[in-house]
Structure formats: structure tokens, C-alpha cells
Amino acid sequence: MRTRPLKVALLGCGVVGSEVARIMTTHADDLTARIGAPVELAGVAVRRPSKVREGIDPALITTDATALLKRGDIDVAIEVIGGIEPARTLITTAFEHGISVVSANKALLAQDGAALHAAAGQAGLDLYYEAAVAGAIPLIRPLRESLAGDKINRVMGIVNGTTNFILDKMDATGAGYQEALDEATALGYAEADPTADVEGYDAAAKAAILAGIAFHTRVHLDDVYREGMTEVSAADFASAKRMGCTIKLLAILERAADGESVTARVHPAMIPLSHPLASVREAYNAVFVEAEAAGRLMFYGPGAGGAPTASAVLGDLVAVCRNKLAEATGPGESAYTQLPVSPMGDVVTRYHISLDVADKPGVLAQVATCFAEHGVSIDTVRQQGKDGEASLVVVTHRAPDASLSGTVEALRKLDTVRGVASIMRVEGE
Template sequence: MVRTRPLKVALLGCGVVGSQVARLMTAHAGDLAARIGAPVELAGVAVRRLGRARGDVDPALVTTDAESLVTRGDIDVVVELIGGIEPARSLINAAFESGASVVTANKALLAGDGPALQAAAEKHAADLYFEASVAGAIPLLRPLRESLAGDKVDRVLGIVNGTTNFILDRMESSGASYGEALDEATALGYAEADPTADVEGFDAAAKAAILAGIAFHTRVRLDDVHREGITEITAADIAGARQMGHAVKLLAICERAEDGRSVTARVHPAMIPLSHPLASVREAYNAVFVEAEAAGRLMFYGQGAGGAPTASAVLGDLVAACRNRLTGGLGPRESAYAQLPVSPMGEVTTRYHVSLDVVDKPGVLAQCAAVFADHGVSIDTVRQTGKGNKGGKVGKGGNVGNDGQEGRGGEAKLVVVTHRAPDAALGATVEALRSLDTVHGVASTMRVEGE
């Protein structure tokens, strides 16, 4: 049943992932041929500079002229693993124009130019697959696009950046500072020399844009995604969260509004209960929760990065693209018919955990509570600790005005957890608290999710 003429694959980029793709294509050639129905041949490998060792890749296949490789006319599938915008975008477009299908792991390009690339694929009746662009080895986009195609996704909540999860996990488990944990991540190869894209949340934001677009059948641009990184998270934040029974994670959150008329996408650190499955995702692992109307809660867990895991996702897409070349089928197209507006962060309803350094005298709690009330923010719990006190007291809901038992003079700490309120109202509340004479400072503010 295996035809003789092989399908030809051009590999663009032969770094950590590309070299694994080349290796697995050779190691599993027989299996791939049987699963596809035809042998698959690596027809060429484009690299930036010649001369470096490329694992098992036949040197005769290596070229620095990616464009000639892509446009030579006999390529069935182009695997783009260069990353970044250019020349990746031009090469992908050239591939479509030359009649090839494309498999890519390029999240930045997808988040920025996804619609244009999908239109180009459609125009040339080619496939564009990009499973590896989000959460590495974890099958996530295919389940969202295909398995849940008859369901209504309400929420996607996930850890989609392994570097930041590694750093936060280290801070939690060893009490290390952010800087120490980053150094460890760098030493172990989990963080790049310039870690900005990871620690500032750009990488996760690109993934959130891709996930939200697929989940809600709506175009979501990178600019639509609210983004905060983890560089200001302190060991004290994490210890404080732990004391409240929570872990701190950098989350990508895509939500449909309750009325169903708009969606939001955001990336920021958040506290989640230790009982939530995402709280126990360790090291550089990724995990994504999906909540759908009929399916309920689903979770997908696995390695979000690394050469071999990412190559696994690339090869799955490669098999799909090759099968389609043989059968004349086509993979799923862009689905953006819903065209829901993407609301700004201020309109998202969230919960805040606010830690305040306040003057330790009667009336301060009442004064702070009034600020919350003035902004329409309802308080869930408040915990008050006098300077040097290890204990404190916790009030639920309406009891917060009863602060006749406060100490006098010195400094105290107020830790407030709110009910859900628009993020803008919560932000304005914190600003107003900051301006009170009795508030020395806002020690930390963090959103609370997953409850």
C-alpha cells in the first residue's frame, strides 16, 4: 500500500528542534512510510551558516539558500523552524506559491500574521499546521480545532511557558529570589541568554492569542492580549501565597464573557489554590485546562519545549500534511466566523489579593474597606497582622468594619482578597489605597484564579 515516489520535505532551520526532526525522520523512516502510505524524504535542509555539525544530516542536503530550496518545485511539505518574523514569513508564502504545504512551530509569526498566512494556504489549497507553536509536545491545537469542533469552549487556562514555570517552581520549592532562580534556569538551559521573551510574558502572550483565536473562532491579535511578566514577583509574594494555600503561576487565560458576546485574552502571574491541578505542574512542564459547555473540564499536560518533544508535534503535523497530499484532503482552515470583539483588560472580571502596609491604629481597616466599597469592589476576606505579630485575624465579608480591636501606633499589615470585580475597578482601588495617609505602601497585588 506504500507508493514508491517519496514525498519530499524541506526543512528550514536545523537547531535544537530541526536537528531532532531530521533525526526522527531517519530513525522512523519505515514507520512514517507505513503511516502515511508513501516514503518521506528529507530533500534539503536550509541553515543560516554552513560548517557547523548538524547531527546525522547528510551534508549534501544542507544549503544556506532557503528560498531556492522552497521554490525548487518538487517540495511537498516545508517545515519552518527558523522562528521570528522574517525571513520565515516570506519563505512560508513562497512555499504556498510553489504548491507546498507548511508545518511550523513559529508562534510569533502565527500570533502576528496568522490570518494572512491562513489565507495564503487557502488560496493555494495547501495546508498550514502549527501544533508545535503552543505547548510543545502536548496535543492541544488539534483537540481544540477538531475534537471540540462540536462544542462551545468557554475558557482556556494554562501554563504555556516552561521557563517561567521553572523559575516560579524553584522560587517556591527553595525560597530562592527571582534572580537566583533565573540564574539556575539559565545554567540548566531552560532560559535563554536574553530571557525577555519568556520572563516578560511575550512568548505566553503569542500562545494566548493563538489559543483564543482557535477556541473562540475569532481573530485575536497579539496586541489584544494583556501581558504582564514575572520579573517583579518576590520570594515574599510566593511565601504569602503559600500561606494562603495558593501557588503563583504565570497563566495564559482566554475567556468568553458570561453573556457570550465578547472574549478576552491575558497573560499574568496569578495565585491559584494548591488543590488546583495546575498548582502541581512542576519544573518546565506545561499544562492547559479547557472548559467547554458539553465536555466539561479537560486538562492536557506534557513537555512544552525541548528538541525532541517539539519535534514530536512537528512530525505529527508532517504526517497529517503528507496524508492530505496523498488523499487530496485538506486540514482544518482558519475558523474566525464568530468575529467576537476582544474586550480590554479593564473589563475582565478578576479577583485581587492585595497586601498593604498600614499604620497600626484604630479606623484604618474601616478607611481601607471604604475605598473598596467606593469602587464597587466587594471584599471576600481580610487578614490583619500587627507588626511583629505572627498571627492575625480573618474576617469574612461584611465584618471588616469592626476593627475596634486594632493595636495603636507602629505598623500593621492588611491582606485583602476581593470578590470578582472589573479589573479596572480593582486597579483604581489599589491606586486610591496607595494615596491614603494611613497606607505606607502596597506590598503586593496579585490576581487570584482557578477557584
Template sequence: MMRTLKVALLGCGVVGSEVARIMTTHAADLEARIGAPVELAGVAVRRAGRPRPGVPEHLITTDAEGLVARDDIDVVIEVVGGIEPARSLILSAFEGGKSVVSANKALLAVEGAALHAAAAKAGADLYYEAAVAGAIPLIRPLRESLAGDKVNRVLGIVNGTTNFILDKMDTTGAGYSEALEEATALGYAEADPTADVEGFDAAAKAAILAGIAFHTRVVAADVFREGITEVTAADIASAKAMGCVVKLLAICERSKDENGEESVTARVHPAMIPLSHPLASVRGAYNAVFVEADAAGQLMFYGPGAGGAPTASAVLGDLVAVCRNKVAGATGPGESAYAQLTVNPMDDVVTRYHVSLDVADKAGVLAQVATVFAEHGVSIDTVRQQGRDGDASLVVVTHRATDAALSATVAELRTHDHVRGVASIMRVEGE
């Protein structure tokens, strides 16, 4: 008989409590799948005394450092979140030769290289399927199933809160504030929704995905980030008129310059995508990620991207993998950053744009605006103009151009006498 593998759980909130419940109620199944008994040996929390149904009271402790340092602990599950004390606790676990399962996207997007290095030095595992897209199996397929392929692009909806808000704006005609209020009431949005609506959450996930997909170290600071707070009902209506829908997308892609040198970009921003694209049909708080690879072609991963039970499912999947490695006396795949590709700035990204301008309703204004676009090398695809009481709304959809060229165009338009304002700028993707 194999000895019992003991697990320390750091955090007992929505996800942690589900992990504890499943470990307790499915203990026999976990043992059969792992090949050894697995036991929850302690649960570290910030404040004791709160009711935690299904979690034995004798396992609760506020001494997370002491729990991690115990000699009998084999695996540490970290679902605390944030940078500290999670970082210090994980490093302490590695120093003790313990493997780690984490759901901490913010930490991995900033300190992933250091954590992988510490795991490798200790001969331990670092698994984090739950850090991106909840229950959707995504990290493991990228890291293992597609390890022999070349991934060129990862395009996805990786934040359920923003997808719910944009979906409500699209299907009901609600404004941003109204849709956010409903998301908060239903529990999809936090009391402080900044991390979601400003794109920080999605940017951290994009950094993790880009790093794995392109075998290159990518951190959160490398990811261009733009949230959904400026998306208006007019933007949603314009998208509909184009046969599109607005989604907050995480886009990681590989490209080549004129010399054949490869580089990568990672970005998060709202974009219009055609209704024919598979991501356009992703509704509510669901997530979906579209992967394009040389040999495998186009793959799509879809499912619930957040919530206690779905995220706990991903955590337990990692736990089984890590414990199997312990039983076999081996470790799983670590960091793969051999490619060391350059991470390009947003200025170099090439895409199409939807630009909405408020202009004076006078003869010749359209020609003047078109000239500004042409002077900066931005080709216009379509123009739609609607006049109203001496003013007009001018909607320009461009052909593909660099972000730098579009930014220079808009900067000049803002100084133009007949341009009253730039109402919105949105990228057009997925065509």
C-alpha cells in the same frame, strides 16, 4: 507506488536537528503511516560549516529562498522562529502550492490570518501543533476533536521556564533572581529570558489558543500581558497561607453581557490558584492546559512543553498529517473565524484579587482602606494585618470585581496619607 514526497527543513537548531534525525531514522515507519515515501530534500541554515550530527552535509544550504522555491518540494517545515524571514519564506511556499508545518508561535500570533488566507488560496495546509505547548496534543483536539462542542474557557501553564522559576520559589523559598539563575544554568532559560519572564511567549500562545477555541481572530496585541519579574517571596508565602500556589497562567474565556451578547478575553499574568486545582500540581518545566467545554466538560492536557525532542514530536505529527492529505489529494482544517466575537480589554475582566499594602500602624487605617475599596465597588473577603515598628503589612483579598474597579481602588490608595506603598497585586483564579 506513490511518488516520494520531498520536505524542505528551514532551521537546524535544537528542534530542527531532532526533526532531521527522526525523519532519517524513522523513514520506514513514516512511509508506512503516510502511505508514501517521505524524504528530507534540503536543510536551510543561517551559517554552514557547523557540525550537525545526523544531518547529511550535502543537504545543508544557506539559500533558504532557493530551497523553498524548488519545484520538487512538497512540504516546508519552518522552525526558524521570529517574524522575518520566516513570514516571507512561508508565503513563498504557499505561492508554490506547498504545504507548511510551523512551530512559530510569534509569527502565527501576529500574522495568522494572512498565513491562513495564503494557504487557502493555494489549496495547501498550514499546521502548527508545535507552536503551543511542545509535545502536548492541544491544537488538533481544539481544532478537530472539539469542533462540534462549544469551548468556554482555556486555562493553562504554557511556558516551562516561568513554571520552573515559580516552582523553585515555592518549594525552596528562593527569590526570583536566584530561581532564574538556576533555570539559566540548567538550560531552561535563555541568556536573554525576556520573552519568557515578561510573558511574551505565553501571550503569543494565548492568542493562538483563543483564536482556535472561540473561532475568532485574536492577535498578540489583544492579549493582556504581565510577567513574573515582580513576584516576590512574600507573594509566594501569602499564597501558601491561603492554600494556593502562584503560577503564570494563560487564560482565554468566553463571557456574556447583560444583553446576552458574547465576547472573549485573553490574558497572561501570574495568579494564585488553590492547591486543589489540577494546575497547582504542575511542577518544574512542564506545561498543562485545562479546557472547559459545554458537552465535553473539563479536560486537561499535560506534558513537556518545550525541548528539542518533544517539539520535534509535534512537528512530525503535523508532517504525517500534511503528507497524508497530499496523498489523498485533500487539505485539512483551515482557519475558523466565523464567530468574529469582540475581544474585550482587561478592564472588563472579573476576578478576585490579593492586594498587599504597606501602611502606617495607626488606629483607623484599616477602616479608611476598607472605605476606599467600598467606594469603588470592590467587596473585601478577608483582611490580614501585621504590625512592625510603626508600620504594618495589610493583606486584602477581595471578592470578584472588574479589573477597572480594582485599578481605580489601587490608584486612590497610592495617594492615601497612611498608605506607604502598594507592595503587590495578584489575581486569584481557578476557584
């Protein structure tokens, strides 16, 4: 066994970084045995050096991350800073100095993954990022390695714990969105500013990463269609229950039937209670994969938090260190298919539309005609009326999103339609 330790620079020491440092210390002997050489925390770059960090030698703390990377003896850098800068510059600097990188930075990888992979490949180094998607759940490595010989056609999942907690509470208790968000904030599941979670930005970044790996093509963050969940109401959940469904914020990645393009989207959707994703509760994540040979697979577990995310980081660290000892690298970017990402208008699915209409004869006929004129076939209709006001709930058969958008635009122009209260896609059937 090699006696000189592999030296690790930890960039960032927040919730995840502090857990990484703790596990590296408490499991040092096990890590040595698994890697085949000692692994040593050689420096910790932080913004606030005065903060007390229990279990970390103060002598390791520095505010100069660049100097830490350039000092000449670092083998692996663990980046858990988050955001675009300075993380991007630091990762590039690491590659320039012969340092492999383990990252948990979903936003950066979704935006600049191609350039970072290219830099790692040119330098003959590793870029691993299991922790960037779904916390502790082994997902990226199974997609990138275990299923490398298969053809993945669809990936659908819950990849944000905060939104799943909120929607689960709305479903279980009948609470409104704001009430459920307040509970999530009080329990620490939601940030003071929850925008990245509830508006789908976090899930969209993860969707871009997963789509690129699953379909062997480059999918940028801007390619992912995104809708948030702030407009989901208790009434939507009531309608979903009448259909035998619940509502989840889903990342859905699909290969076209002809295999010539892919789609990537994040939005709330109704799914049947019989679907495996419907039973995912609280702040848990789950990803459902459909492959040609392997069939249907589901990956489930805690998708966030210090210890779960650190588990994924340490798994990557072990793999990268083993590669260092073998003077090899693991799999890099696979983008050989170069498939285009189709617009949301091309997506075909079912829809649940709730309309506020005048309670008088002929309204249903007008609405049905509007759907027919845009090529959207109606599956079921439910109407309730009282005192001149009525609600009309229409569930469609499968139709292109562009056709549904045209239908809704035309409905809004009808004198008998007071408003379009809700539009929800229906998935998983």
C-alpha cells in the same frame, strides 16, 4: 503504495530542526508505512553551513532557503526558524509554489496568522502548527478537530516551561525570583536573555493562537493583556501558602457569559492547591479546557525541548503528507464568530492586595472605605504591625479589573498607605 517520495524542505536546523531531521531518518520506514508513501528530506536551509550537523548529509545543506523552495520538487516545508522574518516571507513563498507548510513559529502565527491562513486557503494548501503551542502536548488538533462540535468557554493554562520552573522553585524552596532564575539559567531552562519568557511575551503569543482556535475568532497578539512575573516575591508565595494556594504564570482565555465577546490575558495568579494546574511542576506545561458538553479536560506534558517539539512537528508532517496523497487539505482557519476581544478592565476575578501602611488606629477603616467606594467587596483582611509599620493583606470578592485599578489608585493617595507592595489575581476557584 506510492513509490515516489514526498520531498520535504527543512527551514532551520537548530535544536528542534536537528531533532526533526534525526527522527525523519531513524523512523523512515515507520513514517512511510503511516503516510502511505516514502518521505524524503530533500534540503536543509541554515545560516551557518560550516557547523557540523551529525546525521545530516552535508550535500543537503544550503544557505539559500528561497532557492530550495523554488526548485520545483518540494511537497512540504517545515519552518523551525522562528521570529517574523525571514520566516514569513519563506512561508509565503512556499504557498506560492504549491508547498504545504508545517510551522512551530508561535510569534509569527500570533501576529500574522490570519494572513498566512488566507494565503494557504487561496493556494489550496495546508498550514499546520501543533508545535507552536505547548511542545509535544497534543492541544491544537484536539481544539481544532476533536472539540469542533462543542462550545469551549474557557482555556486556562501554563504554556511556558521556563516560568513554571522558576515559580516552582520559588514555591518549593522559598527562594527569591533572581535566585530561581539563576538556577533555571544554569540548568539550560532559561535563555541568556529570558525577557520573552519572564515578561510573558512567549505565553501571550501562544494565548493568541489558542484563543483564536477555541473561540473561532481572530485574536491578535496585541489583543492579549500581558504582565510578566519578575515582581513575584517570596513574600507573595508566603501569602499564597497561607491561603492554600500557589502562584503560576497563566494564560487565561474566556468567553463572556453572554457569549458576545472574549478576553485573553497572561499574568501571574494565585490558584488553589486543589486545582489541577497547581501540581504542574518543573518545566512542564498543562492546559485546562472547559467545554459545554465535554466538561473539564486537561492536557499535560513537556512543553519545550528539541525532541518533544519535534514530535509535534512530525505529527503534523504525517497529517500534511496524508492530505497531499489524498489531494485534500485539513482544517484551516475558523473565524466565523468574529467576536470582539474585550479590554482587561472588563475581566472579573478575585484579588490579593498587600499594602504597607502606618500602624495606627483608623487605617483599616480608611482602606475598607476606599474599597467600598469603588465597588470592590472585601472577603478577608489580615494585618500585622510592629514599631509604627504594618502590612495589610486584603483578599477581595470577584470584581471588575477596572474597579480594582481604581481602588489601587485611590489607595496610593492615602496618607496612611506607605505603598502597594503586591497585587495578585486569584483564579481557579
